[in-house]
Amino acid sequence: MQNNQYDVVVIGGGLVGTAILRALSFYQLKLLLIEKQPDVCEGTSKANSGIVHTGFDSKPGSIEAECLRRARDLWPGLVEDLKIPFIPCGAVMIATNEEEKDLIENTYVPNAKANGVHVQWLSREEILQANPAVSQSTIGGLAVPGEAICDPFWATRAFAEIAVVNGAEVSLGSGVERIEKMENGLRLHLESGRQIETRYAVNAAGLWADEIAALVGDESYAITPRKGQFILTEEPISISNIILPVPTKKSKGVLVSPVVFGGFLLGPTAEDQEDKVDRSTTLDGMEAVLAGCEKLIPGVRDYSSIRQFAGVRAVCSTGDFVIRPSDIEPRLVHAAGIRSTGLSAAPGIAQMVVEQLEKAGLVLSEKQDSQHELPDLFVEEQETGEIICLCRSITRSEIENALRRPLAPQTVDGVKRRTGATLGECQGNCCIPKILDLMASTSAPVKGVRHSYLAFTQGEKHG
Template identity: 65%
Template sequence: MQNETRDVLVIGGGVVGTAILRKLSLYDLSITLVEKQPDLCEGASKANSGIVHTGFDAPPGSVEAECLKRSRYLWSDYAEQLKIPYIPTGAMMIATSEEEKDMIQTKYIPNAKENGVFVEWIEREEVKEMNPAVTDKVIGGLSIPGEAICDPFTATRSFAELAVLNGAEIHLEAGVTSIEETAQGFAVSLENGAVIKTKFIVNAAGVYSDQISRMIGDKSYTISPRKGQFILTEEEIEISQIVLPVPTPTSKGTLISPVVFGGFLLGPTAEDQEDKDDRSTSSKGMNQVLAGCEKLIPDAKEYESIRQFAGVRAVCSTGDYVIRASEKNSRFIHAAGIRSTGLSAAPGIAELVAETIAQSGLILENKEDALLETPNLFNDTEESVGEIVCLCRTITRSEITNALEGPIPPTTIDGVKRRTGATLGECQGNCCIPKILDLLSEYELNRETPLKGLKNSTIALKKGGE
């Protein structure tokens, strides 16, 4: 790590932190991001619905609504520039009773209008024509044509890769242990023993952002964890859009959405808990997901799951995003309290954070040679030839080596998975993990004890490496 004082240190390698890093990399600044896990996108950013929301239902006048509004005008360009898989499917909020219809017409349509989002009520026949699998109890629905789906990990990684190509530094396995205020800004101590000096800090640490804030004595908000469990299925479902329920007071509800790489996602639950690290799934949670989805699509309980997972969302005591300079120190910028719309709002959050930093005194001058578009980092002519490593998904050796030679190479099994799709098939990695470990070792990216993904998620090997 370099010894000079950095202009900005971003804490947190999720989609919000990397979107901020990408934005700041367009300016003539020295910037660094630190992440405590072995890879980017190991928190809520990897375990969500992958939906890019319009903000039609966000509270008008909120910081969240403002960030979602800004993002609506950025996402399609970002997806093209950064090669993010992105499909503008639109969404349909299903009404199965007059009470739900009334809620849509008296609450959500006026709310969307106030937020500048086009929506319209459509009748039962049109809902069924577009999404034949939905329940026969449907009486109509709210069409939200601006909603889309994308790949959350590719978005997070692409934001980070562009920033690195623009000169940013990223340090993984570099959790923050303490922050000392200095005459120039801050001295940030990391778990690996290093100290980074920086003029400004952006706190984008997700569910841990309140703990980071307390390191400078800022107790202005508290983050509570809320677990959401999901089911991924590859069943054929006759829907063309994201199918939404009418939301509840605590959650957007259990939905069914297409996935950009194929299949469908069902979920999430909304389970308040105390443990910020508990991302376990349960039979109870899976049953809740299926029961909720069954109200939208009756066949949901019959769907075969190929994977279950859970994410932990950051629920803020303020009830809104916290994007502002700290009252304790104006050089410490909050990007916290980002609950279920973090992926959707990340581009807008980055814009607002940059403005906040400028208001706090950092001069932002455009970098003349800054890249806006990710160049083609892969040898496309080799992707479909050569040794096949992952039989289920037909992922070749060259596709994996391209990832290992990228700007932010993976060092874990999950890192390879999210960059290439390997291990995502029916065998869930049972056939290809040994070959992936060999490749990690060949590129000197392996460890004495290999990791599946998170810190301490070690993979037990038989003697002799078998």
């Protein structure tokens, strides 16, 4: 098989695309992931709440609910194998009046039961004992012990890296602009001019999934972008759980959650828009976050913010995930319409996509030597003792090792997601110059295709 010929190409390097690449990497397949941005986790996946939902409130019988059900069984093994920072803190949905209590008891309790998720009612006293910062007006709430928080940056990168360790390739910095149908597969034309032939392709392009589908003449669904604005604070908040509102028809609502790498997250909003790349924050958006969170935790307006940001998630016209071969071109399998539960559902989505590819004719033969556990790739060198990021106590060695990984960062944001540098109170004002110096001096793979773990360990560079 020639260098530009593959069994499966995954289009999209977010949580869903990298999870699919990982799941496929355990089989004897030549694989490639294409991401148009300079790193994985650059789209919806980089700006979310970091919550691993159980799916207690998902519509029973939906594809989303099925993916979440599968994912619940897969997450414990993934956390262990890929060393993903993960805190099983649980969540509480707060009722502040009888109407919300009735909605919880008559809608969310039976919904959770239908989805196989354990929940229980907590009294006002039980909630305040574990979460003193919660509003005194609460009359009780629904505990969801299975909810957790994790690092979505780490998860995305780890999915991609274990796939690279197992022989998959990753191409960054150039997206798909045209898909040509061939007798035995598809020819993908990239923005860089590169042409790639593949027997099958997976459309995990997130907000642009409908545009990828349209490249083969498939207009069976449309994606609408929905912005969510967040506030990040490092003020101490006396909560031990994720604090959830009673959801609306439009979204899960504005919540307050611990962050696995420190601090607390407030948000998000749910603002439908036309622009898929508009991640701006606004005064109105910040006010909506504070007003929503204030109902749950009265003191939020007094907290200082170290960062405000926004993410844009995909809302599908079908009202559900789209995980199936295209009706127009069955060699293109969709993993589309993934909105707020994308992080939580990604492992289940990947499992379902593998099944869809097999039904479409892909022969799967398991590798005998594949690795499930991400190896410790830290290069043992004498610790310099130099702290690069003072806010997070990130050392020079930690950053240098991130720059030598199989999927090395090409941007400061990429370093941030792998090490935590720049995430502190100064937001990189003190450490970015030193990080740029290290990026310039460290021998890391350049932008393009990352090959196998063997190539990485031998120090091969790929252009």
